[in-house]
Each structure stands twice: as C-alpha cells, then as structure tokens.
Amino acid sequence: MGEALKHSFPLRKVSIQNEIDFVRCFSKDLWEKPVVLFIDEFDLLFLSTSSVYSDILKTFEGIKNSDYTAIHSLVAIGHFGLLKLIDKSSPFKFTSRIRVPYFSEDQVLELFGMYSADRPFLNPLSIKDIAKHIYSKTNGHPGHTVLCGKIINDNLVSTYGGGPNQFGDLPIDLNTWKNYYSSSFWIEARRKIKVMGYLLFNKSAISPLDSQIMWTIYFLIKYSFVSTGFTIPPSILTNCEYLLEEGIICQECSSNDLQCKVHFNFTSDFVRNYMMIILRDNLSKLFPHDIISTSILYKGGYLNMYEIISTTFNRFIPKEIIRLSFTNSFKKNGFFGSMVVKRDDFIPQEYPYHFLLFEILSILLSPIYVIIPDASTFSKGENETKHRSDILITGPSNYVIEIVASHSQIGQHLEQVKTYSKKTSTPVLIIITVVNDVNNPKLWKDLPSVIVSEKEVNIIHIQHDKQVNNFNIQTNQ
Structure with a gap:
C-alpha cells in the first residue's frame, strides 16, 4: 500500500x-x-x-x-x-454486501479481446476460442475468469516468447490452452485460490478427523460426481449455507404446473474440479501411510482381488466416512436380500465405497496398473442403455469392479458387469451389506443366493457392522 x-x-x-x-x-x-x-x-x-x-x-x-x-x-x-x-466476537462489521454478477459469455469475449488488442502478436480469433472455453469452465465467475487470463499471460504467452515465431503464427492457440488446462493449470491455480480450500477445510483443526472436515469430505464425495444437479436433505441444509454464500454451489429451480423442485449444483466446472483436488488432498490424510509400501497380491499370475479387497477394507478404508454415509430404511419392515430390514435399520450407499476404493487402489496398485472410475457407456438392443462400471483396472491384466449395496439390484449389476467384461476385462462384483444386529450369528452367515450359484463373475460379499469395526468378507471363488 x-x-x-x-x-x-x-x-x-x-x-x-x-x-x-x-x-x-x-x-x-x-x-x-x-x-x-x-x-x-x-x-x-x-x-x-x-x-x-x-x-x-x-x-x-x-x-x-x-x-x-x-x-x-x-x-x-x-x-x-x-x-x-469476521469473527462473531469482533467489533468489525460489513454494513452492506455487493455481489458482483458473473460475466456473460459476450463480456468474457470482450475482456479477452481487450487483452489481445494490447498484444498485436496474438491472433484475436484464437484468443476468442480460448475465451469461449474459459467461459464454459468458469461460467463467467469474475475472479476465476481473470485468474485464467493471468495464468495464460504468465505461463503461456511468456513461455512461448511473447511474440510471433518465424512463420508469424500465433504463439498459443486453443489446443495449447486445453493441453495446459488439463495437465499443468491446477498446479499454478491452486496456489492462487487457497482461500476456498481453507474455507471448506478448517485450517485450525488439530486432526483431519475434525467433524467439519469429515462432513465436508462426505458432502463432496456424495455430490462432486453429480453433473445434473442434486437435492440436499433439510437435515444438512444448514451446513451448506456457507457453500451457497460463497458461490461454491448454487440453487436452481425446475418448475412445472404443480410445484417448484429445488436442486443444487456446483457453480461451474472450475469449482467442481477444484473441489475434487482439495477433497483428495484432505482425504489422503485419512489413509494409513503404509498403503504405498504394501505389496501387491497375486494369485496364478493375476491380481488376487479377494485379498486386495479384504486388505483394503480391513486396513485402509476410512471408517469415519462410511459411518457418515449410512441412510435409514424409510420403508416398513421388508426384505433386503434374505435379511429382514426394519424401518430404522441402516442401509449402505454405494458412492462412498466407490470413491474410497478408487482412491485406495490408485495408490496401492500404482504405477503398474491404471485405475479409471466410471469406465464405460454403450448401447444395448434397440434402445440405448447406459452401462457403467464403477472401477476399471488396466495393466498387465484388466479388471472391472461393480459395487452394489442393494440386494434387490444384484441381478442388474451382475448383467452389467458381465456385458462389459466380454469386451475387455475380468469381472468383479462387490456386494456390500451392513449387519444391523452385530450379535446375531445368522446375519453374519447370510449370503445372497447369487454368490453361491454364480461362476462366471468373481463375487466378493462384504459384511460389516454399523460402526465399521467388524468385517466378514467372503467370495464365491
């Protein structure tokens, strides 16, 4: 100053x-x-x-x-x-707040047009294409849009010499920018937008198991992969208020003649990408350090998926995240597989197991194997049907892992993993069951009938109690 x-x-x-x-x-x-x-x-x-x-x-x-x-x-x-x-105890107060509106696409184009006008060696048409791509990522957020421009100026224009090459061509074009955005952009960008990360993850917390940190990790695991909008239960809506205030998520309303249905979404792909980065940074603190030094387990020259999954769940899975993800059965007493499910019993949900297993296997099997989430969609029959495998493992041998936490859907998931496996991979189906009564030996011995009869697919049945302290892991092979 x-x-x-x-x-x-x-x-x-x-x-x-x-x-x-x-x-x-x-x-x-x-x-x-x-x-x-x-x-x-x-x-x-x-x-x-x-x-x-x-x-x-x-x-x-x-x-x-x-x-x-x-x-x-x-x-x-x-x-x-x-x-x-502003701490609640502080005498300092803002008297008014002005929310700067997001740039429109035309305004972003105008902004980058002004930038290229001051630099005659830049091709205005290519800068326009880059500006459109930036708008598609930032949704016109002023700070993020300007950040992209600053990084282009500091890391691309200057790197390419700040002027035309001997042929008079543009130093950077759309492909240059896209390649940089997908490879190196976030290394530089995360240094400049640390505040967002500090807001989400309490920097003064002594432990990564701090309740606010755990809740934020849970929230991001649940919603970061959702691209079409999501609903937030009223019970946790209060916890999300600061996400709305800070422009990390936004509220959308799809209306019809009868009612207005409120959905939420991340304000841009830029924000979603950054959320995933800081999520992984903080999630890694919950993993034991010995994952890296754990030997990869083989059987007959192939990955021993039963031992790998057993080791992952018994030693590496963050139990605190799993506990947060349980939902109650809102139905009356009924059947969940061959088990009676009461209204207040806990039912597991697939997304935390999917995300955590992906992250752990990415560490455990690297660099020999590459782990890819949400591996495939393809058509089947006359109507196009999307089939998604939760995790694809590629390397010396390929595997596809499908996770199902609802016994009523085992058959559907089994057919999906079989169909995809015919194209490329060895299929593995993981069935998750929460044992609500830890003292009932019958429940621990309970097996879905498919695990006994299915021979084509390697099925791993994982049972654990509500506290995620006791595991019973069985396989059909």
Whole structure:
C-alpha cells in the first residue's frame, strides 16, 4: 500500500510499516476530501494467522470510530470468505454486501479481446476460442475468469516468447490452452485460490478427523460426481449455507404446473474440479501411510482381488466416512436380500465405497496398473442403455469392479458387469451389506443366493457392522 501511495503521490514522503504509520498516513489534515479505500484480495487475510487479521480488523474499526482520519469508508474486494473472516466476537462489521454478477459469455469475449488488442502478436480469433472455453469452465465467475487470463499471460504467452515465431503464427492457440488446462493449470491455480480450500477445510483443526472436515469430505464425495444437479436433505441444509454464500454451489429451480423442485449444483466446472483436488488432498490424510509400501497380491499370475479387497477394507478404508454415509430404511419392515430390514435399520450407499476404493487402489496398485472410475457407456438392443462400471483396472491384466449395496439390484449389476467384461476385462462384483444386529450369528452367515450359484463373475460379499469395526468378507471363488 505504501508503494501504491508513493506512485500516486510522488511528492509525499510515505512509509507504512505498521498500523500506526497507516493511521498517520490517512490523518484528516493530510487530505482535502474524504477518502474511500478499496482493498483488493481482502480474502487473502484468511491465510494469515488469526492474530494478524484480528489486529487488522481492529485497526479498521478504530479508524471508522475516529474523528481524526480522512477515511470515509472501506470497500473490501475478494473472491471468497469475506464474511467468514469476521469473527462473531469482533467489533468489525460489513454494513452492506455487493455481489458482483458473473460475466456473460459476450463480456468474457470482450475482456479477452481487450487483452489481445494490447498484444498485436496474438491472433484475436484464437484468443476468442480460448475465451469461449474459459467461459464454459468458469461460467463467467469474475475472479476465476481473470485468474485464467493471468495464468495464460504468465505461463503461456511468456513461455512461448511473447511474440510471433518465424512463420508469424500465433504463439498459443486453443489446443495449447486445453493441453495446459488439463495437465499443468491446477498446479499454478491452486496456489492462487487457497482461500476456498481453507474455507471448506478448517485450517485450525488439530486432526483431519475434525467433524467439519469429515462432513465436508462426505458432502463432496456424495455430490462432486453429480453433473445434473442434486437435492440436499433439510437435515444438512444448514451446513451448506456457507457453500451457497460463497458461490461454491448454487440453487436452481425446475418448475412445472404443480410445484417448484429445488436442486443444487456446483457453480461451474472450475469449482467442481477444484473441489475434487482439495477433497483428495484432505482425504489422503485419512489413509494409513503404509498403503504405498504394501505389496501387491497375486494369485496364478493375476491380481488376487479377494485379498486386495479384504486388505483394503480391513486396513485402509476410512471408517469415519462410511459411518457418515449410512441412510435409514424409510420403508416398513421388508426384505433386503434374505435379511429382514426394519424401518430404522441402516442401509449402505454405494458412492462412498466407490470413491474410497478408487482412491485406495490408485495408490496401492500404482504405477503398474491404471485405475479409471466410471469406465464405460454403450448401447444395448434397440434402445440405448447406459452401462457403467464403477472401477476399471488396466495393466498387465484388466479388471472391472461393480459395487452394489442393494440386494434387490444384484441381478442388474451382475448383467452389467458381465456385458462389459466380454469386451475387455475380468469381472468383479462387490456386494456390500451392513449387519444391523452385530450379535446375531445368522446375519453374519447370510449370503445372497447369487454368490453361491454364480461362476462366471468373481463375487466378493462384504459384511460389516454399523460402526465399521467388524468385517466378514467372503467370495464365491
């Protein structure tokens, strides 16, 4: 700030080293008119220690209540977290909030057009294509759009020489940008948008098992793969308020003649991608360090999937995430496979097992095998039917893993994994069952009939109790 004042007022002697210098610099007798102070990237204060930003906020509050300073008002500008910065016990308060609207596609094109106009060596048509791609990723979020432009300028234009090559061609084009975005962009971008990550994951938490961190991991595991919108149960909607406030998720309403159905979605692909990055960073803290040093288990030259899955569930799976994901059976007493399910019994859901297994196998089997989630869709019969395998493992031998947590759907999942396996891979079907009565030996011995009769597919039946402390893992092979 001191350097900026020197530039604007070269005849003044300006030196701001501490809060006292700051207050003196804006003494009323040094200014002819009231001053409105604009502070950009105000949210970066969140990355400082609590004592630092507490002192800064107290200084601003002191200025506001002083009759001796020229500062009339303060305008704080930031991408995320301005309201989160203000502790409830702090005397500092924002009097009004202005939400900057997202750029339209035309505005993004105009912004990058102005950028290329100042750099005649850039091809305006290619910059326009890049701008359209950026808009498709950021949805016009001002901060993220400008961040993409800054990274292009710093890491692509300068890298390619800042001018035309000997043939007069453009140093960068759409493919250059797309390749960079998919390979190296996030390494640079995550340094500049750390605030979003700090907001989601409590930086002051002593343990990665902090309840807010665990809840956020659970939320992202559940919804990050959803691209068409999702509903949020009223029971956890309060926990999501800050996600709405900070522009991480948005509320959409699809209406018909009878009612308006509220859905939520991530505000852009950019936000969703970053959510996945910080999710994996924090999720990795929950995995034991010895995953990397664990030997890959083989049987007859092939992966021993039973031993690998057993080891994963017994040693590596974060039990806390699984516990969060259970849902109650909302039906009256009925059958779940051959087990009686009561209304208040816990029913497992597939998405956390899918995500966690993918992450663990990616560490355990790397680099010999490549692990791919959501491997395939294809047509079947006259009507196009999408068949999705949960996890595809490629390497010296290929495997497809389908996870099912509802016994009523075992047959459907079994046919899907068989159909896909005929094309490429050895099929593995994992059936998840939660044993609600840990002291009932009959439940622990209960097996879906398919596990006894099926010979073509390797079926692994995983039973565990509600606390995810006791496992019973069986296979048909």
